[in-house]
Structures are given as structure tokens and as C-alpha cells.
Amino acid sequence: xxxxxxxxxxxxxxxxxxxxxxxxxxxxxxxxxxxxxxxxxxxxxxxxxxxxxxxxxxxxxxxxxxxxxxxxxxxxxxxxxxxxxxxxxxxxxxxxxxxxxxxxxxxxxxxxxxxxxxxxxxxxxxxxxxxxxxxxxxxxxxxxxxxxxxxxxxxxxxxxxxxxxxxxxxxxxxxxxxxxxxxxxxxxxxxxxxxxxxxxxxxxxxxxxxxxxxxxxxxxxxxxxxxxxxxxxxxxxxxxxxxxxxxxxxxxxxxxxxxxxxxxxxxxxxxxxxxxxxxxxxxxxxxxxxxxxxxxxxxxxxxxxxxxxxxxxxx
Amino acid sequence: xxxxxxxxxxxxxxxxxxxxxxxxxxxxxxxxxxxxxxxxxxxxxxxxxxxxxxxxxxxxxxxxxxxxxxxxxxxxxxxxxxxxxxxxxxxxxxxxxxxxxxxxxxxxxxxxxxxxxxxxxxxxxxxxxxxxxxxxxxxxxxxxxxxxxxxxxxxxxxxxxxxxxxxxxxxxxxxxxxxxxxxxxxxxxxxxxxxxxxxxxxxxxxxxxxxxxxxxxxxxxxxxxxxxxxxxxxxxxxxxxxxxxxxxxxxxxxxxxxxxxxxxxxxxxxxxxxxxxxxxxxxxxxxxx
Numbered sequence: 001x002x003x004x005x006x007x008x009x010x011x012x013x014x015x016x017x018x019x020x021x022x023x024x025x026x027x028x029x030x031x032x033x034x035x036x037x038x039x040x041x042x043x044x045x046x047x048x049x050x051x052x053x054x055x056x057x058x059x060x061x062x063x064x065x066x067x068x069x070x071x072x073x074x075x076x077x078x079x080x081x082x083x084x085x086x087x088x089x090x091x092x093x094x095x096x097x098x099x100x101x102x103x104x105x106x107x108x109x110x111x112x113x114x115x116x117x118x119x120x121x122x123x124x125x126x127x128x129x130x131x132x133x134x135x136x137x138x139x140x141x142x143x144x145x146x147x148x149x150x151x152x153x154x155x156x157x158x159x160x161x162x163x164x165x166x167x168x169x170x171x172x173x174x175x176x177x178x179x180x181x182x183x184x185x186x187x188x189x190x191x192x193x194x195x196x197x198x199x200x201x202x203x204x205x206x207x208x209x210x211x212x213x214x215x216x217x218x219x220x221x222x223x224x225x226x227x228x229x230x231x232x233x234x235x236x237x238x239x240x241x242x243x244x245x246x247x248x249x250x251x252x253x254x255x256x257x258x259x260x261x262x263x264x265x266x267x268x269x270x271x272x273x274x275x276x277x278x279x280x281x282x283x284x285x286x287x288x289x290x291x292x293x294x295x296x297x298x299x300x301x302x303x304x305x306x307x308x309x310x311x312x313x314x315x
Numbered sequence: 316x317x318x319x320x321x322x323x324x325x326x327x328x329x330x331x332x333x334x335x336x337x338x339x340x341x342x343x344x345x346x347x348x349x350x351x352x353x354x355x356x357x358x359x360x361x362x363x364x365x366x367x368x369x370x371x372x373x374x375x376x377x378x379x380x381x382x383x384x385x386x387x388x389x390x391x392x393x394x395x396x397x398x399x400x401x402x403x404x405x406x407x408x409x410x411x412x413x414x415x416x417x418x419x420x421x422x423x424x425x426x427x428x429x430x431x432x433x434x435x436x437x438x439x440x441x442x443x444x445x446x447x448x449x450x451x452x453x454x455x456x457x458x459x460x461x462x463x464x465x466x467x468x469x470x471x472x473x474x475x476x477x478x479x480x481x482x483x484x485x486x487x488x489x490x491x492x493x494x495x496x497x498x499x500x501x502x503x504x505x506x507x508x509x510x511x512x513x514x515x516x517x518x519x520x521x522x523x524x525x526x527x528x529x530x531x532x533x534x535x536x537x538x539x540x541x542x543x544x545x546x547x548x549x550x551x552x553x554x555x556x557x558x559x560x561x562x563x564x565x566x567x568x569x570x571x572x573x574x575x576x577x578x579x580x581x582x583x584x585x586x587x588x589x590x591x592x593x594x595x596x597x598x599x600x601x602x603x604x
Contacts, residue, residue: 055408102590109350109407109550113542114590120539121583128579241539245415252412282427288419295413296401 017166021159033162035263035270036169037226038250042262043176044219045247050256051180052212053192054104055112057244058119061099062092062217064239065122066224068133071234074142081155082148085168085225092221093214095122100213105206116241123239138235142228155229165226172222177259179215188212220247249287252294255301264303321451322568328457330564331464332522336537337544338471338556339515345551346488346508347403349410353394355538356421357513361387361520362529363425366434376439376525384517391513395506403505418534426531438525460522467518468557475553484508543582547589549599558597 020032041063048054066088073084099118103111126133133139144155147164155161179185190198191205199205228234237243246269247262254265272290277283298305340354351357364383368374374382394417402409437443438456445452475481487494487504495501519537527533540563548559563582570581589597 053408055411102587106594109344109411110546110595112350112408112411113546114586117539117543117546117583117586121580121587124579124583128577241535248412248415282423284419285423285427288416288423291419292398292413292416295409295416296398299409 018163021162026158029158029162031270031274033158033165033230035267036162036165037223037230038246038270039263039266040169040172040226041220041223042247042250042254042266043173043259044216044223046251046256046259046262047176047180047188047216047219048209048212049248049251050258050261051185051192052188052209053108054209054213055108055248056103056115056213056216057112057241057248058099058115058117058122059216059220059247060239060241060243061119061122062096062220063224063227063243064126064234064236065095066092066221067228067231067234067238068126068139068224069221070225070228071139071142072132074144074229075139078145080146080148081144081164081229085222088221088225089218090221092217092224096214096217096221097210100210100217104209104213116244119239119241119244123236123241126236126239133236136236138233138237139228140233142232144229161230165230168222168226172219173263176219180259184208184211249291251301252291253301255303255305257300258303258307261301261303265301268302318451318572320448321453322572324448324453324457324461324568325572326561326564326568328460328464328564329567330561331461331468332519332526333540333544333563334557334560335464335467335522336516336519337541337548337560338553339512339519340541341545341551341553341556342484342515343509343512344545345553346484347505348407349399349403349414350407351509351512352411352414352538353417353421354414354512354516354541355534355536356418356425357387357391357516357534358520358523358537359425359529359531359534360390360421361517362436362524362533363429363434363520364517365521365524366429366436366529369436370434376436376442380518380521383521384514387517387520388510388514391510392506395509399509418538422531422534429529429531431531434529436524436529442525456525460526463522467515471553540582543586545596546586547596549596552596552598555596555598 017032017036021029024032041059044062045056045059048056048059069088069091070084073079073087079087099115103114103118106114127136129135147153147155153160153164155164180188187198187203187208191208195205198208224238227238250265250269251262252265253268254263255261272286273283276286280286294301300308336354336358340351343349343351343354361383364386365376365379368379368382369376398413398417399410402413442456442459445454446458447453448458473481475485483494483499483504486497487499487501487508491501494504523533523537544556544559544563546559547562548555548557562585566581566585567578570578574581593599
């Protein structure tokens with residue numbers, strides 16, 4: 001019964017998402033594109049935070065390098081879009097391997113500070129390596145060519161780009177979901193609850209953490225590869241630590257204990273931001289208050305709280 | 316020689332200022348076991364309060380140096396009583412997230428109250444000139460920062476090693492329950508330590524105000540620097556905070572002068588090098604490696 005209701009809700013949501021360009025204005029097509037991309041970014045973060053228990057404050061490094069990789073390939077090589085995304089994923093995998101190697105062996109407090117500092121290191125490089133990254137202005141002026149696989153799509157059209165993003169995010173989410181559901185995902189959950197016990201069971205906790213960190217980095221890089229053509233610029237702001245804070249907030253807002261939590265959080269975050277900024281400039285103030293209340297009173301996030309409530313009603 | 320001397324003095328004043336700020340972060344972590352993400356925001360608040368007291372209320376710099384940090388410490392007591400009391404018994408991640416929320420609230424409040432423009436605080440007349448030292452001219456204000464930094468260093472050492480209050484703080488840091496059993500009011504210790512950490516951050520903020528322009532992003536920058544200091548020195552270690560701050564000061568002092576094109580990157584390179592060989596920081600203890 002419960003699963004049937006959930007499946008029905010999910011089917012309606014998916015149908016609604018596919019229909020967005022036909023039922024909503026261009027403004028909301030943009031908003032939903034952003035929600036999907038940031039949702040994938042937040043979901044990739046949740047693999048290491050919600051599942052493995054590692055609070056990274058430098059996740060934007062992978063998002064940003066994905067954006068820069070796509071922008072650079074489009075400017076200099078003009079490869080098809082799918083190839084750009086593969087390059088983005090490769091670049092973020094490499095970076096995640098380097099940062100992760102130095103960070104995952106440390107406990108959560110050091111880990112949080114280290115990832116923050118390494119994230120800012122990547123930001124500093126993007127900011128100062130002007131000849132490649134164009135400094136604080138970022139890389140702009142690239143045009144989207146073909147999609148790849150011989151498909152004829154006009155990616156410059158926002159509705160088409162929205163559907164491309166929807167498809168890629170859906171596939172990536174399914175892969176991420178399968179990873180979370182696999183025995184590998186179970187071990188990550190066990191590490192979050194009790195790393196010592198996992199270690200005593202003969203598993204190398206550090207290796208599992210590193211692999212999780214790299215997988216999360218790859219999906220963040222994919223999200224970054226999608227954001228650059230959407231914003232039409234890859235700028236250092238995408239690498240700044242305030243960008244790293246966004247997936248954290250989204251994951252907390254939606255609920256870290258659930259796979260769909262970060263997507264709900266991303267939708268709530270972007271929609272709230274859109275609506276609140278029409279009334280007041282101080283979106284960050286509102287956000288800070290919401291976050292404080294969530295951490296203190298609703299630790300399970302919107303989705304977790306809603307599910308608890310639903311169980312209560314059913315009883 | 317004169318270039319090296321100037322860089323050395325410059326390193327020392329940056330380093331001691333960083334020490335004042337980072338040691339507050341370290342004490343709060345050592346006793347309360349929370350990483351205060353809002354520490355940089357409290358530093359910024361110290362600077363902005365000093366700006367208001369000096370430029371708007373017309374007070375002398377010295378009055379601001381005393382009053383602004385007290386104001387920030389009072390605010391810290393309120394933050395502790397209203398918000399942080401919920402999460403002391405929880406996961407470290409929760410304290411990071413809650414103090415991050417506080418950082419967002421303070422940052423945006425500063426932007427609302429003082430605007431996003433840049434503000435400037437003039438150093439007091441007594442400290443605005445320069446003197447000749449080690450064959451080059453040095454701003455008097457830099458020497459003042461160095462002297463205050465050393466005085467605070469000595470004061471903190473005395474507090475922790477020679478006074479009853481310091482012993483109570485250390486006892487509460489080592490074993491909260493045992494301290495409670497010995498009739499120590501740990502609630503009061505917790506609030507006091509958090510306020511003291513905020514006071515140190517704000518002192519740093521007032522001291523930095525005449526050296527750096529005030530803008531709403533200044534707290535974000537200093538929190539990264541403070542994290543680097545404690546990571547290099549070792550989290551929770553008092554001498555580690557000093558060593559880390561001096562090392563970062565040297566990186567800034569010499570890097571800014573001799574390697575300007577990569578100066579933003581250098582602190583992180585230094586940190587990564589330390590971590591490769593000493594994952595707990597140079598003075599860090601504990602077995603989390």
C-alpha cells in the first residue's frame with residue numbers, strides 16, 4: 001500500500017517534470033533546469049555526507065572543475081556535448097582522487113576543514129591562472145555544438161536543454177541510487193554508523209571512503225559540466241566555498257537520510273530563493289534562520305519529517 | 316637585507332594577529348569540542364563595531380579596543396544560550412552546521428546594517444607613523460600588533476597554566492562529567508569559554524581594522540586562514556596555534572613579496588605539505604591518522 005502510493009507520487013512527479021516546458025513559462029524552465037543540476041550536485045554530496053558521514057566543505061571544487069572542463073573543451077576543441085561531460089567527469093575524478101587521498105584518512109573535524117581549504121586552493125588556482133581560466137571574469141563565449149551519438153538537437157533552445165538535463169540527471173540519479181543500494185552502499189552506511197566496527201570486520205575503511213569521495217566527485221563534475229552551458233560561463237564563483245555550502249544546505253533541507261532528500265532540498269532551496277528575493281535582498285539571512293531551525297528541530301529534513309508525519313497519520 | 320627584514324616583521328605582525336584569532340577557535344574546540352564556523356563572522360563584527368564606535372560615535376581607538384570585543388562577547392553569550400545549547404550533546408557535524416547558519420545570519424546582518432561597501436578605520440595618531448628598524452622603515456602600527464599579540468600570548472599562557480580558572484577550563488575539556496562531579500558548574504564554563512573565544516576573535520577584528528579595509532567578506536577570508544593555522548599547528552593545541560600562525564605569517568610575509576603571482580595558493584601548499592608528513596598537524600596529538 002505504502003509503496004504503491006509512493007510509486008504513484010513518483011510517477012506524477014516524473015510526468016510533471018517531463019511536461020514542464022509545455023505547461024510553464026520560460027522562467028520556470030530555467031528554474032527547473034537549475035533545480036535538476038543542483039539536485040544532482042547535492043545528491044552526489046549526500047553520498048559522502050548522508051551515507052558515509054563525511055562532512056565536506058569543498059565539494060564545489062568538483063562542481064567547478066567540471067564546469068571549467070566543459071567550457072575549455074567547448075572553446076578549444078569544440079567536441080560534442082556528451083564528450084565534454086565525459087571530460088568533466090574525468091577531470092573531477094582525478095581531482096577527487098588527489099584531494100581525497102589527503103583528506104579521507106582524517107576524522108570528521110579535520111576532514112571538514114581540510115576539504116574547505118583544498119576547495120579554496122582550487123578556487124585560488126582558477127582565480128590566479130589567468131592565461132587558462134581568464135581569472136575572475138571566468139570563461140564565457142563558448143557555443144554548444146552537437147550533442148553527440150548522431151542526435152540532432154538544438155541545445156541552445158532552453159526547452160531542449162532542459163530535457164537533455166532531465167535525461168542525464170535521471171540516468172545519473174539511477175546509477176547513484178544503484179550505488180547506494182549495492183553492498184558497497186551498505187558498507188558506506190555502516191562506516192557512517194561505526195567505522196571501528198567496519199574496520200574490525202576486515203574492511204579497509206580508508207579505501208571505501210576514498211572510493212565514495214571519488215564517485216561523489218565524478219557526479220559533482222557531471223553536474224558542473226551541465227551548469228556551464230546553462231549559465232553560459234564558468235567562473236570562479238562556482239568553485240568558491242559558498243558554493244560548497246549549497247549542497248550541504250540542500251541535503252539538510254531535504255533530508256540526508258533519503259536518496260531523494262537532496263533533490264527535494266534543491267527544489268525547496270531554489271524556489272525559496274526565487275520567491276524570497278522578490279520581496280527582500282536578504283535571502284542569506286532567511287536561509288541562515290531556516291538552516292538553524294532545521295538543524296535544531298527538524299534534523300531529518302523536509303522529506304524525513306513528512307514521512308514521519310505520514311507514518312503517524314496512518315497509525 | 317632590508318627587504319628580508321621588512322618581510323620578517325610583516326610576517327610577524329600577520330602571524331600574531333592570526334594567532335589571536337586562531338587561538339580563540341582552538342580554545343572553543345578544545346573545551347567545547349565544537350568547530351565554530353562563525354568565528355570569522357565574530358571577528359568581522361568586532362571590526363565593524365570598532366568602526367561604528369570610532370567613526371560614528373567619535374570614540375578614541377583605545378575605547379573601541381576595549382568596548383567592541385565586550386559587545387561581541389555579550390552577543391556570544393546570547394548565541395550560546397539561545398542556539399548552541401541544543402547541540403552540545405550532538406554530533407560534531409551538527410555544531411558545524413549550526414555555527415554555519417549563525418555565520419550566514421551575522422554576515423547578512425552586517426550587510427544590512429553597514430552596507431556592502433568598504434569602510435576604513437584610521438589608526439590612532441600615536442600609532443600612525445613609522446619607525447626605522449632593521450634597516451627599513453616599519454609602520455608603528457605593525458609593532459603595536461606584535462606587542463599586543465605577545466602580551467595576549469603571555470596572558471593566555473598564564474591563564475591556562477597558573478590560574479584556577481584556567482585549570483577549571485582544562486578540567487572541563489578533559490572530562491565534563493568528572494568536572495561536574497567536582498562541583499564545577501560546567502554550563503557556566505561552556506558559556507564562558509564560548510564568550511571568551513568570541514572576545515579573542517573580536518580583539519583580532521579591532522586590531523585588524525586599521526590594517527585592512529572592512530567589507531562583509533572579511534570574516535569568510537579569516538575563517539579559512541584560521542582553519543589553515545589550526546590544521547598546520549594541530550587542532551586543540553595551544554603552542555600549535557602559535558606555530559601555525561607564525562608559519563602562515565611567514566608564508567604571507569615572504570610569499571606576498573617574492574612570489575606574488577602564486578601568493579593565494581601558497582598557504583594551501585604549505586598546509587598540504589604539513590599534512591603529508593604530520594596528518595595531525597605539527598603539534599597535534601591523538602590517533603586519528
